Amino acid sequence: MDRSMEPTLNDIDEMIVHEKMQAALEYQNEAWADGMADGIEPEIIADAAIALALRETIRTQGERGAEAMLDSLRERLLAGEFSPERILQ
Numbered sequence: 053m054d055r056s057m058e059p060t061l062n063d064i065d066e067m068i069v070h071e072k073m074q075a076a077l078e079y080q081n082e083a084w085a086d087g088m089a090d091g092i093e094p095e096i097i098a099d100a101a102i103a104l105a106l107r108e109t110i111r112t113q114g115e116r117g118a119e120a121m122l123d124s125l126r127e128r129l130l131a132g133e134f135s136p137e138r139i140l141q
Contacts, residue, residue, distance in 0.1 A: 059067075080101070087097040109118040132138055 084094075084097055084101075088094065106118055106122075109121050113121075128134065
């Protein structure tokens with residue numbers, strides 16, 4: 053096999069992060085569905101999820117880490133990444 057075709061450590065790390073993100077999203081979707089099935093309104097579930105994410109981010113990365121995460125999310129939001137009308141190609 054040509055060495056230029058072999059995945060680099062960075063490629064492998066990116067694949068691992070992608071797989072973990074997919075698993076995390078599945079867990080979140082299950083928790084969301086459970087909350088909805090229990091009659092909890094979507095905006096309450098969303099608020100609780102965001103609050104927990106911020107608390108955990110501050111606990112593990114500090115307030116600057118949480119601020120950086122929020123900045124990144126804001127940029128992604130403005131770019132339309134989370135829009136339900138977004139078309140993936």
